[in-house]
Structures are given as structure tokens and as C-alpha cells.
Amino acid sequence: MxxxxxxxxxxxxxxxxxxxxxxxxxxxxxxxxxxxxxxxxxxxxxxxxxxxxxxxxxxxxxxxxxxxxxxxxxxxxxxxxxxxxxxxxxxxxxxxxxxxxxxxxxxxxxxxxxxxxxxxxxxxxxxxxxxxxxxxxxxxxxxxxxxxxxxxxxxxxxxxxxxxxxxxxxxxxxxxxNCASCGLRLRLMGRTAHAATPDTGLSPTAALFDLIPALQALGPGGALTPGFRLVTLTHARLGTPSFGIAPGEGEVWVTLRSLTDADMTGLKAQAQDLAHRQAAKHGLQLDLSWHDDFAxxxxxxxxxxxxxxxxxxxxxxxxxxxxxxxxxxxxxxxxxxxxxxxxxxxxxxxxxxxxxxxxxxxxxxxxxxxxxxxxxxxxxxxx
Known part of the structure; x- marks a missing residue:
């Protein structure tokens, strides 16, 4: 025209x-x-x-x-x-x-x-x-x-x-x-305690410290060749901003990325399984949700x-x-x-x-x- x-x-x-x-x-x-x-x-x-x-x-x-x-x-x-x-x-x-x-x-x-x-x-x-x-x-x-x-x-x-x-x-x-991608939000819930007696609560601190590198290891990135997978930490939070409260909950947001939809299906399953295992290991409740899902x-x-x-x-x-x-x-x-x-x-x-x-x-x-x-x-x- x-x-x-x-x-x-x-x-x-x-x-x-x-x-x-x-x-x-x-x-x-x-x-x-x-x-x-x-x-x-x-x-x-x-x-x-x-x-x-x-x-x-x-x-x-x-x-x-x-x-x-x-x-x-x-x-x-x-x-x-x-x-x-x-x-x-x-x-x-x-x-x-x-x-x-x-x-x-x-x-x-x-x-x-x-x-x-x-x-x-x-x-x-x-x-x-x-x-x-x-x-x-x-x-x-x-x-x-x-x-x-x-x-x-x-x-x-x-x-x-x-x-x-x-x-x-x-x-x-x-x-x-373009890559497939999906956002994963994980919230780990335990029980708060006084900062002077943290042993009376149930903190998600250790679980978060274990979970973040383990999630990232599922998707190390690299060249955009078959099998490419990338997990990016986009947000993390632990407890509330206070000097008097030992945390009782925390959350992690990551974005999963892969070259194909088939790889994304596998990556989602691995990330979900990892989150459930970490929550169970530390005796925490887990709330898991998916967001911004791109094919x-x-x-x-x-x-x-x-x-x-x-x-x-x-x-x-x-x-x-x-x-x-x-x-x-x-x-x-x-x-x-x-x-x-x-x-x-x-x-x-x-x-x-x-x-x-x-x-x-x-x-x-x-x-x-x-x-x-x-x-x-x-x-x-x-x-």
C-alpha cells in the first residue's frame, strides 16, 4: 500500500x-x-x-x-x-x-x-x-x-x-x-516468635536459603541451544521489618524460562517438586502459584x-x-x-x-x- x-x-x-x-x-x-x-x-x-x-x-x-x-x-x-x-x-x-x-x-x-x-x-x-x-x-x-x-x-x-x-x-x-516463560511464586509459612526466643517459633529462613540456589541450579542459562533453561530470582522476602519478631513466613518469586514448551513442562514439574520437598523437610506449609505464563x-x-x-x-x-x-x-x-x-x-x-x-x-x-x-x-x- x-x-x-x-x-x-x-x-x-x-x-x-x-x-x-x-x-x-x-x-x-x-x-x-x-x-x-x-x-x-x-x-x-x-x-x-x-x-x-x-x-x-x-x-x-x-x-x-x-x-x-x-x-x-x-x-x-x-x-x-x-x-x-x-x-x-x-x-x-x-x-x-x-x-x-x-x-x-x-x-x-x-x-x-x-x-x-x-x-x-x-x-x-x-x-x-x-x-x-x-x-x-x-x-x-x-x-x-x-x-x-x-x-x-x-x-x-x-x-x-x-x-x-x-x-x-x-x-x-x-x-x-521466543522462549517460553512462567513466573512461580512460593510462600513458605511457619510460626513467628519473639526475637529473644526464636526457638519457640518455626522460621522459613533455612528453607529459603536452601531453596533459592537449588531453584537457580535447575536453570543455569547459557547458550540458546536445545535444552536451554534459565531460572531467575526476581523477588525474595523474609518475615516483617522488625527487630522484635523472628520470621514465621517468607516468599520467593522466580521466572522459569526455556526454549521449548516441552522443556518448560519438565522445568515446572522439577521446580514444584523441589519446593514441596523443601517445605516438607523444614515442616513448613507451602502456597504455590503460577503467573505470566508464556508459550x-x-x-x-x-x-x-x-x-x-x-x-x-x-x-x-x-x-x-x-x-x-x-x-x-x-x-x-x-x-x-x-x-x-x-x-x-x-x-x-x-x-x-x-x-x-x-x-x-x-x-x-x-x-x-x-x-x-x-x-x-x-x-x-x-x-
Whole structure:
């Protein structure tokens, strides 16, 4: 699609408006309303709202039967305070679009503008504005929503802006793309005592000191090769801040990470078994819970071939990725719908602040190549 100067101005304005009004995972009601309002004048054949929470899907149909192609963007922002600076900086204290999801939504709206002018020749194009990507719950909620069943795609594509890559350059490869990850919260409970008589209580101190290195030993990290596993301690607490009380409870938070879903299943089982054994050894009660559960993201070879051919058509420079990434991405779950899925990286500049950095801001110059790439994919598959 050839974007007009008016298109670029409008999409940039839309992105800046989203940036000023960020919402965290599961609370994207106003963001979803802004998306719906922007889609309305473009005349999609169908708009499905409330998907998996606040998700929005715009459907553009072709004249003849054919496959269904889904392009995904994310609605949510991060609970991080943004650095002051940009005129369009966040107006919500402690929440900001520091991962570029505002830019992804602007790109998807640009694709919608193109589809409003030139419907696909066949099949369906579905533009999915997904909720709750940052905590790993959104894709699963969308897939579980009965309203998604009629929309199930044959192909699914996404992009992620990537600081450190040359501005506008694409990287894409078949195979593992993002690690699986899951948060594990362990609370060990005994009995408090006076600090003068700690022997009358039941402290979790020794259990925590044993448990933390044992958990980390389950996932030593290293190269992102088959069998990669990493356990990261993210939080630990023991008792209450007091000089007069011997602790009676404590907790540990760790993030488990692996290259494949199968390895994650095994790592979860080992971590859970270890926690139960340590609690039993020290006579403590255990409360265990799982959080931020991300499936591994795997790029289907046929979907990658479609991306590479489309990038060639659109004259967008591209090359292979440097390998899988340790950070997780909720897009991987859509492979469970039966779709051939692939995600590509779009360079945000070699000198750009990192994702989730308080100074990050999606480059508006990426809107045009992002729209061109997705539009070329749709044309190749749907005509």
C-alpha cells in the first residue's frame, strides 16, 4: 500500500494519542474504544469486540472463498514510569507504551486503511488488536473466547519493533523465535516468635536459603541451544521489618524460562517438586502459584517464506535473525489455533533505547514500512 502524506499524518496522530493514554494488561477498555472509533470510518465487514477481555478484531472479506489471514497487534502498555521529554508523553503516572505497542496498533490501522480501499480478492483479512500481551494472558483468553471460533485463521503474522537493529531493517527466520516463560511464586509459612526466643517459633529462613540456589541450579542459562533453561530470582522476602519478631513466613518469586514448551513442562514439574520437598523437610506449609505464563514462539517455515517473498515484493531489506530471543512473546499461542504463524522484527535503530526502558518511544518512521510489509503479505496470500 502506498500511504499518502495525509495517511502518515493521521496514523502518527493516532499513535501519539494512544501513547498519551496507555493502559496496562487487562484494563485496555479506553484503548479498545479508540481503536474501534478509528476503524469505524474504514468500513470493515465485521468488527468483533470484547475478545478475551478488551480485544478487537476487524474483518475484511474478499469476493471469493479463500484462506483467513490474521495480522496481530497488542493493546497494552507497561507499568513503568516514562522519562519526561516527548510532547506526546504518557499522561498516566507510572504507565507508558515503552514496548512500542502503540506503534504496532498504528501500523494495523494503516493496513485497515489500505483494505478499506482495496478489499482482498479472496478469503478474509482479520486485524486482531489483542489484549494483555505483556502478562502472557491475552492470546489464551482470545483463543478461549467462543467469539473467536468463527475467526480462526489459517495464517497468522505479527511484527515487533526491535531496538539495536538498523532503522527499518527486517529480521526473520524459521524455527524458535521466543522462549517460553512462567513466573512461580512460593510462600513458605511457619510460626513467628519473639526475637529473644526464636526457638519457640518455626522460621522459613533455612528453607529459603536452601531453596533459592537449588531453584537457580535447575536453570543455569547459557547458550540458546536445545535444552536451554534459565531460572531467575526476581523477588525474595523474609518475615516483617522488625527487630522484635523472628520470621514465621517468607516468599520467593522466580521466572522459569526455556526454549521449548516441552522443556518448560519438565522445568515446572522439577521446580514444584523441589519446593514441596523443601517445605516438607523444614515442616513448613507451602502456597504455590503460577503467573505470566508464556508459550514458546516458533516461526513456521511456510509462514516465514510468505514473509520473505512479501518483503521482496515491497523492496524492504531483510535478513535472518541472530537466533531465538530470551524474552517471551504471547503471539506463540496462536499456533495452537491451527494457524501457520510467524513473527518478524522491524529495526527501531541501532542507537535506540531498549524496550521497556523509561526513555523508549516507538519511531514514527516505522509505520510506513510496517504497513507495507503486512499489506504485501495479505496480497500474496489473498490477492
Amino acid at each position: 502506498d500511504l499518502t502524506p495525509q495517511d502518515i499524518t493521521g496514523l502518527t496522530r493516532f499513535r501519539h494519542d494512544l501513547h498519551r493514554h496507555p493502559e496496562v494488561s487487562g484494563f485496555e477498555a479506553q484503548t479498545a474504544q479508540r481503536v474501534q472509533a478509528a476503524l469505524a470510518p474504514l468500513g470493515p465487514d465485521q468488527v468483533v469486540t470484547g475478545l478475551g477481555g478488551h480485544g478487537v478484531a476487524a474483518v475484511f472479506r474478499g469476493d471469493t472463498p479463500g484462506p483467513t489471514v490474521m495480522i496481530r497487534a497488542e493493546l497494552d502498555a507497561l507499568p513503568i514510569l516514562q522519562n519526561p521529554g516527548a510532547a506526546h508523553r504518557s499522561l498516566t503516572d507510572g504507565v507508558a507504551h515503552l514496548c512500542g505497542h502503540d506503534g504496532h496498533m498504528a501500523i494495523l490501522l494503516g493496513v485497515a486503511r489500505g483494505l478499506s480501499r482495496h478489499r482482498p480478492a479472496s478469503g478474509r483479512a482479520i486485524l486482531m488488536f489483542q489484549p494483555a500481551e505483556e502478562d502472557g494472558s491475552g492470546a489464551a483468553a482470545v483463543l478461549a473466547d467462543p467469539a473467536f471460533a468463527p475467526l480462526r485463521p489459517d495464517w497468522a503474522f505479527a511484527l515487533h519493533n526491535m531496538p539495536g537493529l538498523p532503522l527499518g531493517q527486517v529480521q526473520v527466520s524459521a524455527g524458535p523465535m 514458546a514462539c516458533h516461526n513456521d517455515p511456510q509462514a516465514v517464506a510468505q514473509i520473505e517473498a512479501a518483503l521482496t515484493d515491497a523492496a524492504i531489506p531483510f535478513g535472518p535473525t541472530d537466533g531465538p530471543m530470551r524474552p517471551s512473546e504471547d503471539f506463540g499461542r496462536f499456533a495452537g489455533s491451527g494457524a501457520r504463524c510467524a513473527m518478524f522484527l522491524l529495526g527501531a535503530g541501532e542507537d535506540s533505547p531498549a524496550l521497556h526502558d523509561p526513555g523508549y518511544d516507538f519511531p514514527d518512521t516505522l509505520i510506513a514500512p510496517g504497513v507495507s510489509a503486512f499489506t504485501a503479505i495479505l496480497r500474496r496470500i489473498l490477492g
